[in-house]
Amino acid sequence: MEEVNEVIPGAALGTCPLPLSDYQEIVLAHGSGGKISQQLIQEILLPQFRNELLDVQHDGAVFSVNGARLAFSTDSFVVSPIFFPGGDIGKLAIHGTVNDLAMCGARPLYLSAGFILEEGLSMREFQAVVLSMREAAATAGVALVTGDTKVVDRGKADKLFVNTSGIGLVPEKVNIHPGRARPGDKVIVSGEIAVHGIAIMSVREGIEFETEVLSDSAPLNGLVSAILAVAQDIHVLRDPTRGGITSALSEIALSARVGILLDEAQIPISEEVKGACEILGLDPLYVANEGKLVAIVAPEDVAPVLSAMRGHPLGEKAAVIGTVTDEHRGFIFMKTRIGGTRVVDMLSGEQLPRIC
Amino acid sequence: MKYIDEYRDEALAGKLVNELRQVVTKPWVLMEVCGGQTHTIVKYGIDHLLPDEVELVHGPGCPVCVTSLEMIDKAHAIAQRPEVIFCSFGDMLRVPGSKVDLLVLKSRGADVRVVYSPIDALKIARTNPHKKVVFFAIGFETTAPGNAMAVWQAQKQGLTNFSVLVSHVLVPPAMAAILQSPLNRVQGFLGPGHVCTVMGYQEYEPIAARYRVPIVITGFEPLDILEGVLMTVRQLEAGAAEVENEYPRVVKREGNRVAQDLVNSVFEICDRKWRGVGLIPKSGYKLRPEFRKQDAELLFEVEEIDTEESSVCISGLVLRGVKKPHDCPAFGTACTPTRPLGATMVSAEGACAAYYAYGRHLQEEKRKVEPIGTNH
Numbered sequence: 001m002e003e004v005n006e007v008i009p010g011a012a013l014g015t016c017p018l019p020l021s022d023y024q025e026i027v028l029a030h031g032s033g034g035k036i037s038q039q040l041i042q043e044i045l046l047p048q049f050r051n052e053l054l055d056v057q058h059d060g061a062v063f064s065v066n067g068a069r070l071a072f073s074t075d076s077f078v079v080s081p082i083f084f085p086g087g088d089i090g091k092l093a094i095h096g097t098v099n100d101l102a103m104c105g106a107r108p109l110y111l112s113a114g115f116i117l118e119e120g121l122s123m124r125e126f127q128a129v130v131l132s133m134r135e136a137a138a139t140a141g142v143a144l145v146t147g148d149t150k151v152v153d154r155g156k157a158d159k160l161f162v163n164t165s166g167i168g169l170v171p172e173k174v175n176i177h178p179g180r181a182r183p184g185d186k187v188i189v190s191g192e193i194a195v196h197g198i199a200i201m202s203v204r205e206g207i208e209f210e211t212e213v214l215s216d217s218a219p220l221n222g223l224v225s226a227i228l229a230v231a232q233d234i235h236v237l238r239d240p241t242r243g244g245i246t247s248a249l250s251e252i253a254l255s256a257r258v259g260i261l262l263d264e265a266q267i268p269i270s271e272e273v274k275g276a277c278e279i280l281g282l283d284p285l286y287v288a289n290e291g292k293l294v295a296i297v298a299p300e301d302v303a304p305v306l307s308a309m310r311g312h313p314l315g316e317k318a319a320v321i322g323t324v325t326d327e328h329r330g331f332i333f334m335k336t337r338i339g340g341t342r343v344v345d346m347l348s349g350e351q352l353p354r355i356c
Numbered sequence: 357m358k359y360i361d362e363y364r365d366e367a368l369a370g371k372l373v374n375e376l377r378q379v380v381t382k383p384w385v386l387m388e389v390c391g392g393q394t395h396t397i398v399k400y401g402i403d404h405l406l407p408d409e410v411e412l413v414h415g416p417g418c419p420v421c422v423t424s425l426e427m428i429d430k431a432h433a434i435a436q437r438p439e440v441i442f443c444s445f446g447d448m449l450r451v452p453g454s455k456v457d458l459l460v461l462k463s464r465g466a467d468v469r470v471v472y473s474p475i476d477a478l479k480i481a482r483t484n485p486h487k488k489v490v491f492f493a494i495g496f497e498t499t500a501p502g503n504a505m506a507v508w509q510a511q512k513q514g515l516t517n518f519s520v521l522v523s524h525v526l527v528p529p530a531m532a533a534i535l536q537s538p539l540n541r542v543q544g545f546l547g548p549g550h551v552c553t554v555m556g557y558q559e560y561e562p563i564a565a566r567y568r569v570p571i572v573i574t575g576f577e578p579l580d581i582l583e584g585v586l587m588t589v590r591q592l593e594a595g596a597a598e599v600e601n602e603y604p605r606v607v608k609r610e611g612n613r614v615a616q617d618l619v620n621s622v623f624e625i626c627d628r629k630w631r632g633v634g635l636i637p638k639s640g641y642k643l644r645p646e647f648r649k650q651d652a653e654l655l656f657e658v659e660e661i662d663t664e665e666s667s668v669c670i671s672g673l674v675l676r677g678v679k680k681p682h683d684c685p686a687f688g689t690a691c692t693p694t695r696p697l698g699a700t701m702v703s704a705e706g707a708c709a710a711y712y713a714y715g716r717h718l719q720e721e722k723r724k725v726e727p728i729g730t731n732h
Contacts, residue, residue, distance in 0.1 A: 027459045029450075035694050205472065265366075274357050280472075281446075331715065338369040338578045340401020343715020348694040349459075352446035352470070 029349025033243025033288075036349045057255060058177045059100040059238065062170055069172070071106035073097055074165040082129065082159050085199050086214030089162055090129035092290060094136035095219050096241070097164040102221040103237045103293065105176040105228065106168030108140065113147040113164050118157040129160065140219035142166065173232050180235040181256035181296045187322040188295045188305060190223060190315045191216070192268045193245055197287035198276045205280065213272050218291030223314045227295065230304040236296035243346065244286040248294055249322075249332050250346040259328035262344065264337045266321045285344055286351045296324060363577030364400075372582040373405050376589060380409045384592050386585060387534070387677045388546040389527060391418030392576045394707050398714040400578045410585060413541065413677035414707035416530050416633065417548055419495040420448050421699040421706045422675060424629040425663040427523040428453040431492050433658045434521065435466045440656075441484060443477035444492040446470045451702045454663045474506035474520070481510070481518035490652045493520040496527055498550045500641060501615035504622035507643065507650045521652040524641035525628055527551050528559050533636050535567040539678045544588040546581065547573035549603040554619075556611025560599045568597040575603040622647060631699055632672030666691075671698035674707050681711040688712060 053061040060073030075096040082089040101108040195216040240248035309315030332344040435442035449458040462468040481489035493503040510518040570591035574584030584602045628640025668686045673679040691697040700706035
C-alpha cells in the first residue's frame with residue numbers, strides 16, 4: 001500500500017460462499033500463528049471483508065482522515081496463567097496494541113479495553129491486572145479512553161480475556177509495511193529472541209532456571225521513535241509475537257515476494273532460552289516474543305539504525321541477522337551454524353514437543 | 357550452552373568433512389536409525405556437506421511414525437470416551453488415524469492432554485480420581501523405562517484410575533528386518549544413541565557379525581553425526597563390520613542395568629505391527645500379565661477397527677530406507693505437514709516432515725539448476 005486516502009466500508013465485500021477449510025472444526029492450531037492460522041484468515045476472513053487497507057495485512061491499518069494519517073489496530077489476549085514471570089495479561093494487552101501501532105510507524109495515542117471476566121475471578125486478581133494496565137499505559141504514553149466489561153459463567157472463560165484496540169498518528173513520509181522489503185535490504189532484530197514464550201512455558205511446565213527467565217513484554221514505541229529519528233525510510237517493522245521470528249519473516253517474504261537469507265550464528269538467543277528450548281524440544285525461531293521487533297532496512301540505513309537501537313534500553317543487543325534476496329521468493333533460508341543451508345518454513349500449527 | 361555448543365562447532369565440522377573426503381574412495385549407503393538423527397541431519401544441512409560418495413538414507417526410528425494405524429484408531433476410540441483423560445507426547449496429536457487426529461477429537465470435547473513424561477500423567481490421575489487417565493505409551497527402548505516406572509508406581513500406590521495403551525517397539529528386530537529385505541541398500545548403520553543409553557550395544561554385535569555391516573552407535577549433535585559417518589565409512593573402506601561407540605559420553609556397552617531391570621519387570625517381548633512396514637516378530641513390548649489392571653487395551657473394550665491407509669503414501673518404503681521422501685508423488689503437493697497422508701509427514705522426526713520443514717521439496721528442484729544459498 002503506498003497511500004490510501006479513503007475507504008468506503010463494504011465497497012469490496014466478498015460475495016462467494018464460505019469455502020470449507022481442511023478442518024471441519026476450529027482446532028487449537030488455528031490460533032498458533034502458523035500456516036493453519038493463515039489458512040483461516042485467507043480462506044474464511046479475507047474474502048468476506050476484502051478492501052485495500054485489509055489487503056496490506058500489516059499489524060494495523062494506516063489511513064488518512066482530513067489530512068491526518070492514522071494507524072488503527074486491535075489484539076486479544078487469552079494468556080494462561082494470567083500472571084507470569086516478568087508480566088501479566090494486562091501489561092501484555094497494553095503492550096500488544098501499542099506495539100502493533102508502533103510497527104506501522106505510528107505514535108500510539110488512544111486505546112480501548114474490553115474485558116471478558118469469568119464468574120468467580122478474585123477481585124484482587126482483577127485489580128492487580130487493572131493496576132498493571134494503568135502503569136503500562138502510563139509508561140507507553142497512551143491513554144485508555146473507552147472500554148467494556150462482560151461477565152460469563154464459570155468455565156466459559158479462563159479467568160479473564162482482554163481485547164485492546166488503539167489508534168496512533170503516523171508521521172509524514174513514514175511508509176512502513178511488509179510489502180516494502182527489497183532485495184539487498186538487511187534484517188535487524190532488536191534483541192534476544194524467544195524470551196516471552198519460554199517464560200510462559202517455564203511456568204506451565206514447572207521448569208526452574210538458575211536465573212529466572214522473565215517475559216520481554218515491553219512497549220516498543222520509544223524504540224521505534226529512536227529508529228525513525230535516524231532513518232525515516234524504514235521499509236518494514238514487525239513484532240514477532242506468536243509463531244516467532246519465522247512467522248513474521250515468512251509473512252514479509254510472501255507479502256513482498258522476496259526471499260530472506262538468515263545467518264543462524266548471528267541470531268541473538270540467551271543461554272537460558274537456548275537451554276530451555278533444548279530441554280523442551282522447541283525451536284526458538286518459532287517461539288513468541290512480546291518486546292522485540294524485526295526491522296528491514298536499506299543497506300545504507302543499517303549503521304545508523306543499529307547504533308540508534310543499541311543506544312536504547314530495549315535494543316542493546318540488536319543485531320543484523322540476515323539479508324533480503326531475490327532468490328527463493330516467498331521463503332526463508334538459513335545458513336546453519338555448521339555451514340549447511342536449510343529452509344526455515346512456517347509451522348503448520350502449534351510447535352509440538354517431540355517424544356525424545 | 358556448555359557441553360552442547362562444542363558439538364555444533366563449524367571449524368571442527370569442516371575438519372571432520374575433510375577427513376571423510378580423504379578416507380572415502382567409493383560410494384556407500386548409510387542409514388541413520390533414529391528420527392532424532394534425521395532431524396539433526398536436515399536441520400543443519402549435514403547431508404549437503406558430505407562427499408558425493410556417501411549417501412544417507414533414513415531409518416525407521418521415528419516412534420510416532422511407526423505406531424500402527426490400528427493402535428492409533430484404538431487410541432482415538434479410548435480418547436473419545438467421556439470418562440477418559442487421554443495423555444500423550446505432543447507430536448502424537450497430529451498423527452492421522454483412519455479418520456481424524458487427536459487435535460480434532462480435542463476440539464470435539466475429548467479431554468486430550470500433552471505431557472512431557474508419563475509421570476505427569478500419573479499426577480493427573482492422582483488429582484482426578486473420578487476420571488480414567490490413559491497414557492499412550494509409545495516409543496522405542498528409550499521411553500520404555502519412564503513408561504515402566506509410571507506403571508510400576510501406579511501399582512505400588514494403588515492408583516486404580518491410571519492405565520497405559522502400550523505400543524512399544526524395539527530397534528534390533530527392525531534393523532534385522534531391513535537387512536533381510538531383498539530391496540535392502542543399507543551397507544552401514546549410525547546406531548541409535550539414546551536407545552543404547554538404556555540397552556547398551558551388546559545386542560547389536562550379533563547383527564553386525566551376521567549381516568557383515570558396521571554399526572556405529574551415534575549421538576544427535578552435528579559433530580556426533582559427522583564423526584559417526586566418518587567411523588562407519590572407515591570401517592566400510594577397511595572391510596570391517598564391527599559395533600563401535602561414537603557416543604561414549606552417554607552410552608556404555610552394558611547400558612543402564614537399573615533401567616533394563618525395571619523395563620523387564622513391567623514389560624515382556626511381543627510381536628508388533630509397524631505402520632508402513634508390517635508385522636515384525638518379537639519387535640515390541642507389552643505389559644506383563646501381572647500389570648493387566650493397568651492395560652488400557654484390556655480395560656477398554658474397543659470395537660473391531662477397520663483401518664484405511666492412503667493408497668499413494670510410500671511411508672513404508674521411506675521407513676525402510678528404500679525410497680526417499682521426494683520420491684513420493686504426493687510429497688510436498690497432496691501431502692504436507694498441514695495435510696499429512698502418512699505418519700512420516702507428521703512428527704518432526706519423520707523423514708518426510710523433516711525434508712519438508714527444511715525445504716527439501718524446494719532444494720531438490722533447485723539443485724538441478726543452481727547451488728543452494730549464497731554463502732557456500
